[in-house]
Amino acid sequence: NILDIVVNNDLELDGYGACEGTLTCSTCHLIFPKDVFDNLPDKPTEEEIDMLDLAQERAPTSRLGCQII
Ligand code: FES
Numbered sequence: 186n187i188l189d190i191v192v193n194n195d196l197e198l199d200g201y202g203a204c205e206g207t208l209t210c211s212t213c214h215l216i217f218p219k220d221v222f223d224n225l226p227d228k229p230t231e232e233e234i235d236m237l238d239l240a241q242e243r244a245p246t247s248r249l250g251c252q253i254i
Contacts, residue, residue: 187250188213206251208232213250214240222246225253 188202204210214237217225225248229237233252237243 186252186254187215202251204251208236208249208252211236211240211249214243215248215250215253216242216244217246217248219246222248227252227254 186206188206200212202210203212206213229248229252233249236249237247240247240249
């Protein structure tokens with residue numbers, strides 16, 4: 186998933202993925218362009234949606250990066 190890409194490549198994204206993908210932080214919040222969002226392989230789970238509700242500047246095309254495989 187996108188969290189693994191960040192971690193495995195030592196990308197410097199400040200605070201990204203604080204909960205290491207356990208759906209308890211929302212620091213991995215990403216806003217996608219609509220065409221990309223529509224083509225993501227999966228839909229958000231209830232748990233992801235609940236955590237997205239706490240994300241800052243949530244948009245209609247928001248996802249949590251750690252949940253995208
Ligand atoms: Fe915490 Fe994604 S890394 S919710």
